[in-house]
Amino acid sequence: MNIPAIDVRGLRKSYGDKAVLDGVDLTVAPGTVTALLGPNGAGKTTTVHILSTLIRLDGGVAFVNGCDVARDPDGVRAAIGLTGQFSAVDGLLSGEENLQLMARLRHLGAKRSKTRVAELLEQFDLVEAARKPLATYSGGMRRRLDLAMTLVATPSVIFLDEPTTGLDPRSRHTMWDIVRALVVEGTTVLLTTQHLDEADQLADRIAVLDGGRIVAEGTPEQLKRLVPGGHIRLRFADADGLGRAASLLADSTPEDAALELAVPSDGGVGTLRTVLSRLDEAHIEVDDLSIHTPDLDDVFFALTGRAEPEDTPS
Incomplete structure (x- = not known):
């Protein structure tokens, strides 16, 4: 051992x-x-x-x-x-x-x-x-x-x-x-x-x-993944696609001007696969997508109550 x-x-x-x-x-x-x-x-x-x-x-x-x-x-x-x-x-x-x-x-x-x-x-x-x-x-x-x-x-x-x-x-x-x-x-x-x-x-x-x-x-x-805020960002070709996707995906947040939709995600492959499958079944085309996860700054703030470490030694 x-x-x-x-x-x-x-x-x-x-x-x-x-x-x-x-x-x-x-x-x-x-x-x-x-x-x-x-x-x-x-x-x-x-x-x-x-x-x-x-x-x-x-x-x-x-x-x-x-x-x-x-x-x-x-x-x-x-x-x-x-x-x-x-x-x-x-x-x-x-x-x-x-x-x-x-x-x-x-x-x-x-x-x-x-x-x-x-x-x-x-x-x-x-x-x-x-x-x-x-x-x-x-x-x-x-x-x-x-x-x-x-x-x-x-x-x-x-x-x-x-x-x-x-x-x-x-x-x-x-x-x-x-x-x-x-x-x-x-x-x-x-x-x-x-x-x-x-x-x-x-x-x-x-x-x-x-x-x-x-x-x-x-x-x-x-x-x-301990910190909330992760999401999948989807971009659509037109407002119709955006509106249909927003109605289909619960808790999602549309950004009308950018034709984008933020869908809460834990960052895992399973969540992404589920979202894309539902859109595909509804015949909704996605122009582009990106996955956003919290960074260590977010983790640090959530766990210690500070935005970043201080510059003095501990």
């Missing part, structure tokens, strides 16, 4: 009388990406810091790669990599020197260190800038270097705490490609992010954290 890469049960953490985590349960399968979403103060970063052994839990149990974070922190540290919200690179060193320093700290040995540094410089497209001072690096280059340093010891589990904050769209997409490549190679990723589109793009599963608890969990598509 496969051991979960991350297994959290009843996780609790308080600061004074403030309960930051209040019984969090979370399981992450090996070789997958799970995104933690939540408003400011929900406990996302606290969860990552507990799992990476930076702070101690107050209650519950947490295992990373089969190691208990409370009883075997060294085992956890040997299996993980952590990229925090801010780059941890040394600005006085070059990119190559930063990687060499990390390799020495990880006790890779001279020969393995040289090979691993060369591999990472190539993988992260930093070969040309390897010996240049970090003052010449863009934000995206610094972030790639930061992640490369996390990967020096080839961790099996990586925690990415808002890895693309402050990056331009091109650099964000580059980071996404790197994360996808790591997962293809079997790496497990736990991601916190303020960008809902990032979670949608990368995550196999999403856990929504609010008030110190997981309030919803599932694939992006499963979470979107």
Whole structure:
């Protein structure tokens, strides 16, 4: 039986009388990406810091790669990599020197260190800038270097705490490609992010954290189906077709000027098939159709009462 890469049960953490985590349960399968979403103060970063052994839990149990974070922190540290919200690179060193320093700290040995540094410089497209001072690096280059340093010891589990904050769209997409490549190679990723589109793009599963608890969990598509508002939009050639379809399909909403009809839908194929079959039986022609489902912004608002995550860390 496969051991979960991350297994959290009843996780609790308080600061004074403030309960930051209040019984969090979370399981992450090996070789997958799970995104933690939540408003400011929900406990996302606290969860990552507990799992990476930076702070101690107050209650519950947490295992990373089969190691208990409370009883075997060294085992956890040997299996993980952590990229925090801010780059941890040394600005006085070059990119190559930063990687060499990390390799020495990880006790890779001279020969393995040289090979691993060369591999990472190539993988992260930093070969040309390897010996240049970090003052010449863009934000995206610094972030790639930061992640490369996390990967020096080839961790099996990586925690990415808002890895693309402050990056331009091109650099964000580059980071996404790197994360996808790591997962293809079997790496497990736990991601916190303020960008809902990032979670949608990368995550196999999403856990929504609010008030110190997981309030919803599932694939992006499963979470979107929790929120009402999905519909099929049909467009007709003339007002007669629109009127007949509106009479036929209960709860539908016509838009006369656009000759369009919005039909409530759960986003499933079955609903679409039923609607088209009824129109076909009534000999009503449809010029065009599109399927609209709630996005993660809608999910976030419905589950946490906020339109989007705040930009400050939690």
